[in-house]
Amino acid sequence: MNNKTQNSFLNQSRPFALKESVQIIDSKSESEIWREFDLGDEKAFNYLFRVYTPLLMRYGCQLTHDQGLVKDCIQNLFIRLRKMRGKLEKVAKVKSYLYKSLQRDIFKQIHKSSNEISLENENLFLIELSFESRLIDYETDSQHREQLNVALKFLTERQRQALLLLYVEGFSYKEVAELMELKDAKYARKLVYRALGILRSSFKSKSGS
Secondary structure, three states, X not given: OOHHHHHHHHHHOOOOOHHHHHXXXXXXXXXXXXXXXXXXXXXXXXXXXHHHHHHHHHHHHHXXXXXXXXXXXXXXXXXXXXXXXXXXXXXXXXXXXXXXXXXXXXXXXXXXXXXXXXXXXXXXXOOOHHHHHHHOOOOOOHHHHHHHHHHHOOOOHHHHHHHHHHHHOOOOHHHHHHHOOOOOHHHHHHHXXXXXXXXXXXXXXXXXX
């Protein structure tokens, strides 16, 4: 689908005010909204598009620094979902479903790209200080922030991704395992615990030096 068609598609979602579309969530679960979207409800689609686009953009930019690629993948994801209305699978966790779909699409595009971006880039899965301050119970003064930033560099990208999904995105251990293609929630929990252990050890050693 060309850019002109994509822009036309995106413009179709704009007539509905966000306030109006959000009202449909008051008495309905997200699985119900998803079902109504599947049945052709434009307000349901508008809600999903407007609420999840910024969240998907934030997560997608943790997978690659190519913002243009992320935007294209998000647009194509919603275009594809819109075309599949009436045939969509039942979804209990809409956020998890959308994140996993976007992640798969981004990795597919990266793999196709001639300028392939390594997923081992040390600058991926960065964690904001508001999140960092919740990991270890210390005041977030400039010294502690610097120490914690250094400590985070000792983590692997998989460990940082697990922490980000759990603490920033609010996913459960089961959902983290699904997104990261781990065997089960137990492996996600171990990954998080090891990451927290590394952070605490590094933080304590630097604080005591």
